[in-house]
Amino acid sequence: MERQFKVFRYDPESSKKPYFQTYTVDVQKSWTILDALNAIKWEQDGSLSYRRSCRHGICGSCAMKINGKNELACELQVFTLKGVIKVEPLPGFEVLRDLVTDMDRFFGHIEAVKPWLIAGLSPTDKERLQSPEDRKKLDGLYECILCGACTSSCPSYWSNDDFLGPAALLKAARYCFDTRDEGFHERMDVLNSRNGLWRCHTIFNCVEACPKDLNPTEAIVRLRARLAAEKI
């Protein structure tokens, strides 16, 4: 079955402005958008650039805007979409080339919230155990694959890319609500900064965009409640 793909193209080394190029691809029923992009790159136009890696919705490399919505190209099947399929890079991030965006700032923000267990305040020789009930409290927080779909869909981030963004805040929540973690106060300076928690306006775009059905907005609200409880 032939399908048309309208793909965003941009080469910073040429003087050409960004434009859309249409490709016709003979797709199979089981194909994902990534399969179609691979077919374009391998059989029609080797100059097309995009990120891909695991092909199983785990690495988060192939997040892009497909028919107006942030998606993982490796998870979205072609047959679920009608008409010409429009493929663009993630919005809100600087485009380096074609569908490849600059994720430097995004990962800088993730790093700023110290995404690791801070449990050094009470040293122990033993393993830090966690009950199944306490572990369950992390459901919905730990599954983030860092694809950037949420942050790139956030209007607050579009207008201010210094804002931490939903992915970094979800990551902060994952550690702040871990019963073994003792680093909430260490993270507070970043969370309670001018570009931290308070720039979120609960627009819920991040919830809609997340390919793993996570809820960064809820995590942000919980972090705010904890911060308010600690400060007051």
Place this chain on the structure above:
Amino acid sequence: MKFDRGHGSGGLNWWLMQRVTGILLLPAFLAHYIVTHIGTEHFVTYEKVAERVATPTWKFVNIFFLSLVILHGLYGVWSVLLDGWARKPVLRITLYSIVVTVGLALFVLGLVTILPFKA
């Protein structure tokens, strides 16, 4: 790329203020609507409003209402400015000064409107 935490305080207190004033404004608006438009016979007239505003209780209620509206509304404006425009220090201070000045001017304007009414 390193995270830029921005200048000044984070905004917890102002964020809380926005929530508290929002909650208070809801019954205040409702009360204002009922008293002005439903509790009044026929049409709202200047005399009826003037008579009510002249009492000390209503003066206090109106000034409280005015403060809530100005705080809530202008913090909303400031929040929008912080999101998109007030990022460079000079521009931020300028815009903040304008917002505060507008707030004070509106408050004074409200006071000189409410206070002179006499029973």
